[in-house]
Structure formats: structure tokens, C-alpha cells
Amino acid sequence: MNTPQSNLEILDAVVIGAGFAGLYQLYCLRDQQELKVKVLEAGSGVGGTWHWNRYPGARCDSESHVYCYTFSKELTEHWNWSERYPGATEIVDYLNHVADRFSLRSSIEFNSRVVAAQFEEGNGYWNIEVDTGQHYRARFLITAVGCLSSANMPNIDGLDDFKGECYHTGQWPHEGVQLEGKRVGQIGTGSTGIQVAPVIAQTAEHLTVFQRTANYSVPARNHALSTQERNNHKKNAATTRDISRSNGNGHGWHINKQRALDTLEEQRTAIYEKAWQTGGLKFRASFSDLLSSNEANSTAAEFLKVKIQQLVNNPATAASLSQIDHPYAAKRPPIDTHYFETYNRDNVELVDLRKTPISMITKDGVVCHSIDSQGLEHETHHDLDVLVFATGYDAITGTLLRMDIRGRNNVKLSEAWSAGPRNHLGVQVAGFPNLFTITGPGSPCVLTNMPAAIEQHVEWISDCIAYLNDNNHTTIESPESSVEYWVTEVNKAAEETLLPKVKHSWYLGANIPGKPQVFMPYAGGLDTYRSICDKEANAGYKSFTIS
Numbered sequence: 001m002n003t004p005q006s007n008l009e010i011l012d013a014v015v016i017g018a019g020f021a022g023l024y025q026l027y028c029l030r031d032q033q034e035l036k037v038k039v040l041e042a043g044s045g046v047g048g049t050w051h052w053n054r055y056p057g058a059r060c061d062s063e064s065h066v067y068c069y070t071f072s073k074e075l076t077e078h079w080n081w082s083e084r085y086p087g088a089t090e091i092v093d094y095l096n097h098v099a100d101r102f103s104l105r106s107s108i109e110f111n112s113r114v115v116a117a118q119f120e121e122g123n124g125y126w127n128i129e130v131d132t133g134q135h136y137r138a139r140f141l142i143t144a145v146g147c148l149s150s151a152n153m154p155n156i157d158g159l160d161d162f163k164g165e166c167y168h169t170g171q172w173p174h175e176g177v178q179l180e181g182k183r184v185g186q187i188g189t190g191s192t193g194i195q196v197a198p199v200i201a202q203t204a205e206h207l208t209v210f211q212r213t214a215n216y217s218v219p220a221r222n223h224a225l226s227t228q229e230r231n232n233h234k235k236n237a238a239t240t241r242d243i244s245r246s247n248g249n250g251h252g253w254h255i256n257k258q259r260a261l262d263t264l265e266e267q268r269t270a271i272y273e274k275a276w277q278t279g280g281l282k283f284r285a286s287f288s289d290l291l292s293s294n295e296a297n298s299t300a301a302e303f304l305k306v307k308i309q310q311l312v313n314n315p316a317t318a319a320s321l322s323q324i325d326h327p328y329a330a331k332r333p334p335i336d337t338h339y340f341e342t343y344n345r346d347n348v349e350l351v352d353l354r355k356t357p358i359s360m361i362t363k364d365g366v367v368c369h370s371i372d373s374q375g376l377e378h379e380t381h382h383d384l385d386v387l388v389f390a391t392g393y394d395a396i397t398g399t400l401l402r403m404d405i406r407g408r409n410n411v412k413l414s415e416a417w418s419a420g421p422r423n424h425l426g427v428q429v430a431g432f433p434n435l436f437t438i439t440g441p442g443s444p445c446v447l448t449n450m451p452a453a454i455e456q457h458v459e460w461i462s463d464c465i466a467y468l469n470d471n472n473h474t475t476i477e478s479p480e481s482s483v484e485y486w487v488t489e490v491n492k493a494a495e496e497t498l499l500p501k502v503k504h505s506w507y508l509g510a511n512i513p514g515k516p517q518v519f520m521p522y523a524g525g526l527d528t529y530r531s532i533c534d535k536e537a538n539a540g541y542k543s544f545t546i547s
């Protein structure tokens with residue numbers, strides 16, 4: 001990489017991204033270890049995923065008292081969440097507060113998208129290039145780019161011809177979008193689609209939801225937090241933190257040890273009903289065998305399908321919404337606020353793409369086609385003013401691979417991962433010394449409450465860097481044999497669950513044409529993962545090569 005010296009800054013570490021992960025990583029290295037650190041952020045402010053995801057109804061599915069940092073007692077004491085689940089704006093406010101409270105802003109370069117990073121064999125530094133032309137040289141390169149930050153825009157025939165407004169939920173204009181009096185078409189019914197549809201329906205003249213795969217959802221039962229609830233959360237913060245660190249998912253609850261298959265039907269239904277009334281992702285914790293046994297899972301799936309049929313008035317719409325082809329929670333389970341009830345509104349229509357697939361987009365809408373019992377083809381034109389793509393992300397690896405990251409021998413990360421991501425302990429890629437990936441592939445990442453996984457990763461990486469510096473080492477890297485071991489562990493953990501059995505899942509990269517289909521997260525649980533990582537650190541990072 002040709003680097004003009006005038007545009008070069010030399011640092012101990014560069015962190016890419018100023019979301020939850022990047023801010024905490026900066027704090028740990030700069031304030032606790034007095035290293036020279038810079039965070040490079042593509043956006044104009046802090047927030048990461050939440051800086052971009054401003055679609056109507058954008059809200060976290062984790063509860064606010066656990067969707068936050070736990071490293072500072074004063075921060076926990078000071079901050080007051082307003083609702084059970086934090087909205088996107090409130091999360092951005094929280095992260096701005098964190099940036100100000102710990103004076104982080106002076107070490108962040110905003111509007112600075114990293115386009116390339118190259119490991120320089122001669123001096124052992126990373127040379128990092130930003131789209132502004134600025135270069136940074138740093139011993140350590142840490143990616144904190146989030147798992148869901150590269151929007152997936154499907155390649156549908158005619159999309160460029162559409163003359164109306166067109167938005168992806170993950171790139172929603174910060175100033176908002178006027179939907180009053182407009183006919184809106186929404187493509188996608190994942191967690192985002194399920195959040196956004198009820199809110200669009202309240203303002204748009206008409207909403208057409210194009211559903212390719214029906215999805216389960218459990219009511220979120222969001223509400224404003226009372227002072228007493230908030231005080232209880234603060235009083236119990238240490239206990240909640242212990243729980244979130246001692247279970248597999250990083251949430252503030254335990255998974256019921258009871259097995260669905262060992263439970264009498266009447267009692268099982270009562271447990272599901274209670275979880276349905278309580279609302280939220282905790283429904284997944286109703287029994288211990290829901291994600292390991294198809295038979296157990298189908299008890300939850302059937303319960304939820306009946307709920308959908310009860311909530312939706314039109315029998316054909318109810319059938320389309322409840323004909324779900326995968327086990328419950330084998331894809332990321334959404335939670336909602338009146339999603340199914342939205343289809344009872346006069347201004348909302350569901351188009352089941354399994355019966356009438358999209359053939360093309362025209363200048364003023366979407367064309368779907370069907371074949372009747374006589375074999376005759378029919379076309380329906382859905383007239384639209386606005387198209388909303390809730391079509392997800394090139395998840396977990398997308399943002400990492402969009403940067404031109406090159407390790408030893410000028411090998412690109414995209415070449416090293418051409419058959420799917422491979423790394424050691426979910427943090428280090430063979431041939432890419434001193435590069436750490438926070439909540440990347442091979443780590444529990446998206447299967448957890450993210451701040452819990454982020455704190456674990458950031459603390460482990462920070463301890464590792466302190467160890468290297470304290471012992472006058474300059475480089476840590478993963479030998480291929482360690483990568484081989486960890487890839488086997490990741491595959492083994494996934495195979496023990498129903499998760500990799502869903503073929504059309506973004507956990508596998510199956511939503512992106514041409515992406516290698518490999519189950520990317522580590523499914524063995526955050527608790528198990530933490531203890532494996534701790535053991536490695538306590539043993540002096542023996543499965544890594546240190547020099």
C-alpha cells in the first residue's frame with residue numbers, strides 16, 4: 001500500500017466502528033491501558049447498527065436493563081431507560097451519553113470508512129486506509145463492525161425502473177419518511193419486517209406486505225417502565241449481570257431446565273401460555289430441549305401457529321401467516337407489537353409469495369404472477385408509491401469482507417474465507433497477525449444479547465493485548481492447526497442444535513446469492529464460550545503463536 005507520509009498517523013491500535021463494541025474497546029485500551037487508540041467510524045455519529053437503523057418502530061428485542069454495558073456501576077446508576085425495550089433513538093442517546101461520560105469522542109474519527117487494511121511484514125504493523133485518504137499505522141487492528149450492518153438489497157428485475165421512493169430499513173433516512181396518504185409495499189417479514197409493518201400501517205394509506213417465508217412471533221409486550229421497575233433493575237443489576245454471564249444467551253433469565261418432552265401436555269401449554277403473556281424472547285427459554293429436538297420444538301411451534309390463527313380474522317391470511325416451514329427459533333425469532341393484528345386492518349393486505357411470486361418491479365409497483373387450476377397464468381400489478389425493503393443483511397461476514405483486508409503474503413481475507421469464515425476462538429484468522437474480530441463468525445454473537453457478547457470479547461481482547469505488552473511481545477497469531485480445531489468445535493456445536501437444519505437462514509449466509517453456506521455463529525452458548533476463552537488466557541494463549 002502506497003502511503004503518503006503527510007496523511008499518516010501511528011497508533012497502538014485502530015478500532016473499526018463506534019457502536020457498543022468500538023466504544024468499549026476504546027475505553028479499555030485507551031483509558032485502562034493508556035494506549036494510543038483511534039476509532040474509525042463510517043457514520044457521522046456513534047451508535048453502530050443503531051445509527052443506521054432508524055426505520056419506524058426500530059426497537060431492540062433485548063430488554064433495556066440488559067441491552068447495556070455492565071462495566072460501570074455509575075453508568076448503570078445514572079442512566080434511566082424509559083421502556084421495557086429500548087427504541088433506536090434511545091439507544092443512540094445512551095451511546096452518546098457513554099461517549100460523553102468517558103470523553104471518547106476525541107478519539108473517534110467520524111465519516112471515515114475503512115476501505116483497506118494491510119499487514120506489513122517488514123514492521124509488523126497494520127496499514128489502514130480510510131475513504132478520506134487518511135492512513136493509520138497500528139500494531140493492533142480490531143474490527144467492531146457489528147453483525148448486521150451491510151444491507152441486503154435483492155436483485156429483483158426492474159428495481160431500477162421504480163419511480164417511487166425506495167428504502168432499505170437498514171439505511172433509513174434520519175430525517176424520517178412521510179408515509180401519510182401513500183401506498184406502501186413492504187418486502188420481507190423477518191424481525192425487522194415484523195417490527196415495521198404495524199407502524200407503517202398506522203400512517204400509510206395502504207400497506208401491501210410481500211411475504212416469502214412465514215415467521216413465528218411472540219408479543220413483545222413493551223411498556224413504559226415505572227419508577228419502581230427501574231429501581232428494581234438498578235438494585236438487581238449485579239445479580240442480572242451474573243445471570244447474563246452464566247447462561248448461554250447473555251439475557252437476564254435462566255433457561256427452564258425442564259424438557260418439553262418430559263412435561264404433560266396440559267402443564268406444557270400452561271408454561272407456553274404464561275410465556276406468551278409475559279412476552280419477549282424469553283418464550284425461547286420455556287424448555288431446555290426446544291432447540292435440540294424437533295419433536296420438542298414442534299410443541300412450541302404448534303402453540304404459536306394456533307395463536308396466529310386466533311389473532312388474524314381472515315382465514316386465508318391466517319393460513320398464509322401460520323404455514324411456517326421451519327422449527328421455532330431455528331431462525332432468529334422475532335417479537336412484535338400487534339404484528340398479526342395488523343392484518344385485520346382494512347388498509348393492510350398480505351401477498352403470499354409462495355402462491356404468487358414477484359415477477360418484476362415496474363415504474364409504479366410490483367407484479368406478481370400465479371397459475372390457476374387450469375394452468376392459466378395470471379398477473380397482478382400492485383400499485384405502489386413507496387417500496388420498503390426489510391430484506392435483511394449480508395450478516396456477520398459481509399462488512400468484514402467489503403473492506404480489502406490483507407494479511408501475510410498479501411492474502412485477502414476474502415480469499416482466506418472463500419469457502420466460508422474460518423478462525424480461532426472466533427477472534428483471530430490464521431495469517432492475519434494482531435487482527436481481532438469482535439463478535440465475528442465463530443463466536444456466539446447473534447445468538448446472544450449482543451452487549452453481553454461484546455463485553456466478553458472486548459475484555460478478552462484487552463487482556464490479551466495487555467499480556468503481550470507486559471511481556472514485551474509484539475505479535476499474536478493463530479496457527480492453522482488451532483483454526484482447524486475451532487472450526488470443528490463450531491460445527492460440532494451447531495450440529496447439536498436445529499439451527500443449521502434451516503436451509504434458508506442468514507445464520508448460514510443462505511440469503512446472499514453466491515455466499516458460501518456455513519453456519520457462522522458458535523452455538524455452544526456464551527457461558528461455555530467464555531470459559532473456553534478464559535482457559536486459553538489463563539494458560540498463556542498457548543494455542544496461539546506469540547512472538
Ligand code: N01
Nearest residue numbers: 059060061154188189190191192193212213332390391392
Ligand atoms: O432480516 P431477515 P431482518 N423477495 O434476513 C425476505 C436483527 N434485528 O432485517 O425468509 C422476497 O431476518 C426474507 O424472506 P426469506 C435480528 O437479529 C434485531 O428482518 O429469506 N422476500 C425475510 O422475510 C434479525 O434476525 C432487532 O424467505 C425477500 C426478510 O426479507 C436480523 O436483524 C430488530 C427477498 C429478511 O429477514 C435481521 O432481520 C430487528 C426477496 N428477494 C432486527 N429477500 C433487535 O431487536 C429477502 N426477503 C436488535
